[in-house]
Amino acid sequence: MFKYDYHIHTRLSPCAAQEMTIENILERENEKGMEVIALTDHCYSFEYSIKNVSRSRLSVKETVSRMIKDERISKSMKVLFGVEAEILEYRYVSITPELAGEFDFVLVAPNHYHSLNMVFNLVTPSLLAINELYNFQAAVKNPATDAIAHPFLLRPQVFGMSRDEMAEFSRRMMEKLNWKELAETLEIAAxxxxxxxxxxxxxxxxxxxxxxxxxxxxxxxxKILIGSNSHSLKELDGLELLDPILDQLGIGEENLWHPYEWEW
Known part of the structure; x- marks a missing residue:
């Protein structure tokens, strides 16, 4: 298993469990021998304030330093400060360039239907396929985007379906997708x-x-980003589920995405 996780929510995100303190996350990931992790709370968690972002970044840095000093975590584990933004209606992204520049990288989610209250207009696989591709293209072409979170993945809870029903709906949606346009968009992403x-x-x-x-x-x-999208400590252990998938796809280190490290 690769020792990276670039998508973890702390309890600063309203959707995350209260147990997701920075300390708890770092201790759990340290026990697993993780090499690089990223804390990626939703951009609205910071109330779109650069001052709040700076305060949170400093808090993360101080917590990491203190835990290394107390020998609670290894100094070899790199901890990044990222953020998850989202595509809103009409291709707008929910983060400004100024705010985006405060983070190590920006994840953009093209399908946060739960926060847009628009899912009831997407009642057929064909309509949803059009919207999914539209938003995916918007995310790929937006200057703020460094990586894209959970594309084409549909949450059963949001659509009011069971997992089996959602899986079948998703399969039919992907069949309706314009794969030629998708391939062209992926070339731009590359x-x-x-x-x-x-x-x-x-x-x-x-x-x-x-x-x-x-x-x-x-x-x-x-390049493929490995991210658990964890909102609880239990979900941090979920990356092991990817091992057979990584093998089946033939994904090696050379296929993995890592944030660009700026040299100042």
Whole structure:
């Protein structure tokens, strides 16, 4: 298993469990021998304030330093300060360039329907396929985007379906997708160095047909981001679910996305 996790929510995100303190996360990830992790709370968690972002970044830095000094975590584990933004209606992204510049990298989610209250207008696989591709293209082409969170992955709770029902709906949606346009968009993503998240949630949600999408990503030279999208401590252990998928897709270190490290 690769020792990276670039998508972890702390309890600063309203959707995360209260147990997701920075200390608890670092201790759990240290026990697993993780090499690089990223705390990626939703951008609205900071109330879109640069002052709040700076305060949070400092808090993370101080916590990491203190825990290393107290020998509670290894100094070899790198901790990054990222953020998860989202595509709003009409291709707008929920983060400004000024705010985006305060983070190590920006994840952009193209399908946060739960926060847009628009899911009831997307009642057929065909309509949802159009919207998913539209938002995915918007995320790829937005200057703020470094990587894309859980593309084409549908949450059963949001749609009011069981996991089996959602999986079948998702499969039909992917059949209706314009794969030619998708391939062209992935070529742009590869040129821009944008990572595409591979999350264990697609296994939990029984949406294994997304393997075809990830195979196309690799074919087009797009790098894969490993992210658990954890909102609880238990979910931090979910990356092990990806091991057979990584083997099946033939994903090696050379296929993985890592944030660009600026040299000042």
């Amino acid at each position: 040129q821009r160095g944008i990572g595409i998240e591979l999350s264990p949630r697609f296994i939990r949600y029984k949406q294994n047909h997304l393997m075809d999408f990830y195979a196309l990503c690799l074919e087009k030279g797009v």
